[in-house]
Amino acid sequence: MPAADPRQHAYARFVVAHALITERIEAALAAADLPSLDWYDVLWVLESAPEGRLRMADIARRAVFSRSNVTRLADRLQKAGLVARADCPQDGRGTMCVITARGRALRARMWAVYRKQIDGLFGAHLSVREAEALSSSLQRMISSLRQDEKETA
Secondary structure (H helix, E strand, O other), rough: OOOOOHHHHHHHHHHHHHHHHHHHHHHHHOOOOOOOOHHHHHHHHHHHHHHHHEEHHHHHHHOOHHHHHHHHHHHHHHHOEEEEEEEEOOOOOOOOEEHHHHHHHHHHHHHHHHHHHHHOOHHHHHHHHHHHHHHHHHHHHHHHHHHHHHOOO
């Protein structure tokens, strides 16, 4: 059997590390009686948006963990009082999702747990130089993939 290409090996390790870290972060959030990462993801996307509001399609494009079910997730977030729905000013048929003060407060509580996990499970294994190199490599991949999406749209 031929030796694996180092890039394929790195990808395989990346996938396993991501899965294990995500599993541990989810467990830490659950232990703190907090919702899952997909809730955090949508709340973060909204909090980072201008005026804390986005159209559902834009949330789905920006979300990391919850792309496939963002509408159902937004329904659950609304039921919990973390987001509200509003008419889209640019499109009378569209709906905006708006983060509430309660949603901002929950996202901040979640971040305290999430950050500690990131620092311990990920950051503790990288020097500053390694983190910068990894970040740069990953950003090149992200930029390339996003460019490919624009070209095929």
